[in-house]
Amino acid sequence: MARRGETIELAVLGLLHEGPMHGYELRKRLNLMLGWSRVLSYGSLYPALKKMLRGALIEEVTTLPTPGVPVTRRPRIVYQVTELGTAEFTRLMSEVGPTAWEDDNFDIRFAFFGSTDMEIRLRVLEGRRTRLQERLDRVQSQLSMTQAEVDRYAAELQRHGVESVEREVRWLSDLINAERNPEQVALRPPTEQPQQQ
Template structure:
């Protein structure tokens, strides 16, 4: 895709809460070009008065790097700056990784919620009603996201295929007992 189309697609995927600007897109594309994660392909034909559009294509190294990044499950995967992007690509992620990222995000938000709720009662007496209302709004938003994450985790677990049951080993034989097999000629 060319830059304009890429920005439009990413903004559609990420939703209203995260808008990708040209000021962040093009430096990222240049960096990915230097790292050979993407490459420029032949520009599309445009009218003479316009500059040709540069079209970018993911390289094999870019695909491998994407897969590596999507398989990481450490704290960077559930932080505010990266979680939305990771979540947008969950369809290409293994279920175990999805669960670990969702659980990590929920744990991080629950820690934040506990901290803010303990401070909320102390600060309500010290701030005006608008600041207190903003804090309550923040608490409600985090509580809503924690519930959403819990629902997603439960849904993932319910959709998980049941682990195969291991074969049952044969019962031990008593000494002195022999087993013979009879075959019938059929």
């Protein structure tokens, strides 16, 4: 039950889904994709690749005659996902472990929604929404209790936090609706033009 360490693994499997890649490129794409928080270092990527190689989730591509690029290339090690890896990808995407709703893990799952089916997408979106809603309820109940004695900066931080999470919940709700009614609603909710065309 690989609940820990799923983050990089899932990201690599998802990216390799788009085509074979070498480590350096994986890192670049990952940092572009999840650039918001941390920058993935080689010190964690390469060992992870080795481990996945041992687990036969990925394999080396020996010859890949990319059209247009000269073949005189030595040091690059290009990986591709195996059948086992594809199965593991699906398993990880649908797994609802305790860390699956954290920011980074959710973002990775969301980024690869195109490689899954609607059932899983809905489960992930609704799970995240439920989690955020729980946090919101917890904070707001505590907020009403301790309201009087809080310093104004701490209060402003809480206000801003609540507002951000509420916004996130609305975003998730829009996405869930869009999943359920694929025809009626475009993926992007009408922020700019509130009229139907």
